[in-house]
Amino acid sequence: MFSKSIPVILAMLACSAYGQSLNHKIDLPKDSPVGLLSADFGNSNVIARGGANQIEVNASLSLRNSSQKRIRSMTLMVYAQDGAAGGKGSVAVPTLDAAPGETFSIGIKTLLVRPLASGTPAVEVKLDGVLFDDLSFYGPDTLHSQRTMTVWELEAQRDRKYFKNLLETAGADALGKEMLASLARQGDRSRMGVQMVRGRATNVEADRELQFASLDIPESPIELSNGLARVAGNEARAPRFDIRNRSNRTVQHLEIGWLVKGQQGREFQAASVPGDVKLAPNQSGQMTQDATLRFDRPLAIESMSAFVASVEFADGTQWVPSRSAINQPRLRQVVEPSPEEQHLSQIYNKKGLQALIAELKKF
C-alpha cells in the first residue's frame, strides 16, 4: 500500500509547485534614444513557494541606438509591479559604446521573491538613463544614473588616454606589460561578501572606535581627516569624516572609498560612502552615515583607510582621481580598476595586443 501511495504523494508535491506565466512590461519613452527591437522572456517563470511567489526573470533585450550620438553607457531599472515595498534593481552597461543605428543586446537575470498576497506577479523594465559620448544625458534618472555613468565615462576617458599615451611613448610591449599587471592585480584582489544595513547595529559585542587612515590625493578637491567608525566583531558602523573643500568651486556630492584590512593582512575595498553635501570653497564640514557594514565571514578588522573616489561640483561637473594618483603604490593595490580598464584588459587577455590597439584607436 505504501509503495502505491508514493507516486500519488510525489504528484501532489509536483502540483504544489505550479508554474505561472510572468507578466512583463518594457517601458521605453517615445522619445527614447534607444529603440526596442525584440524582447525574449522565454525562460522566465513564476513559482509559488510557501507564502511567496518566486519570480525568475531571464530576459534578453535587443536594442538599437536611434539617436545621432554615440551611446557610451546605459542603465535599465528593474522592479516588481506589485506595488509592495521591496526596492529596485538595475542593469547597466558602462562600456557599451554604441554608434548611431548600431544594435546591441542586454541580458537581465533577476530573481524576485514576493508575498503571494501582493497580486499578480509582474516585472517592469524601464530606461533610467543613457549617457552619450559628449557627457549629455537622457532619462528620468530615478537611480541617479547620470552621476554614476558620468564617473564611469570620466574614468574611461582617463584610462584610455593613459593607455594610448603609453602605447605612443613606450610602445606596444609596455602596453602589454601594463595590461598583464592590471590582470594580475584584478586576479590578486581580495574579495569578501558584505552586507549593508541602514541604521544602528544590534551586535551584542562591545564596540570600539577605530580611526580611518586618510589616503590623501593631493589633487583632490576634498581633504579628508579624522575619519572614525565604530567596530565590533566583523561589523563596522557609523562612519564619520571631517571634510574640507580645498577647491575654488562649491561641492555638492562626494564619494569616499572605504578600505578594510583584516588581521590576515589582506586589504580590500569594502564599501563606498557617498554623501550629499553643500561645501563652498574652503568650507569645512562633517559627513556621517548611519549605516552598518557587515562581512559574510568572520573578520577581525585591524585597520581602515579611506580616500576620495569622486566629487561632484554644484555645476554638475565631476572630478575623479587622475591615473598618476591611483598609480601610487598604496592605492594601486586596493582601488578597484575602472570598468573601462577591465574591458580593455579582457580584450587583451582574450584577443591579444593587436585587438587591444585597434580598440584603443576607436576613440
Place this chain on the structure above:
Amino acid sequence: MTRHTSEPDLALYASGDLPVWRKLAAAWHVRGCEECRGLVETFRLDRDGLCASANRLPEDIDWDQLSAEMTANIHVGLAAGECVTPRAPKVEALAWWRPAAAAAGILVLVAGAWWLNVPRSDTETIGRALHDMVTGQRGTVAQTIVQEDRGPMVRSSSAGVELVENGGRLGIEQSGLLPAMYSVSTQGSASARYVDQDTGQVTITAVYVQ
C-alpha cells in the same frame, strides 16, 4: 500423636507412590494411628475396585478410533471457541526493507516540501545557526536572526547582489558569470560587476533600498 498425615499423602501411600522419606513417615504414623490406617484401607479398597471395573471393559474396543474421535472433538471445540472469542491481531515480523522504504519515502517527502516551501534565506539562516551550534560560535545565531529583523538589507557577494526587505527579496545576477568585483554603498545599495569573457563587455547590476 496429635497431627495426622494429610489425605493426599495417605492416598499416595496407599498406592505406593510417596517418596521414600515421606513414605517412611507415613508408615510410622499409620502404624500408630487407627483413624489414618482406616483411611489408607479405604483408599486401597477404592483402588482395587477401580482396577476391577477397568478389567471389565469390553475386549473389542478400537483404541485408535477412539483416539481419533477424541482428537476430532477437541479440534471442533477449539474451532468453536475461536468463533466466539475475540481474535488477537496477528503479529507479523516486518521485512527489513519496509521500514527502510518508509523512511526513504518520508525523507523524500520532507525534502521536497522543504525545497518547495521554505525560502532560501530561511534555509541559509537555519544552516548558519546549525553551523554555529556545531562549531560552537556563540552569539552568531542571535546576531543573524536580529540582522534580518532590523530592516532593509543589501548584500553583495560572489552570488550577486540581493536586497531583503519586508519579506520580499530582489536579487540580480548574470547568467553563468561570477562577479569580477562587488561592493555596497552606505546609502543602501549593492552592486556587482561582471565581465564577459569573450567580448570584454562589462555589466554592472545593482539593487537599491527605496
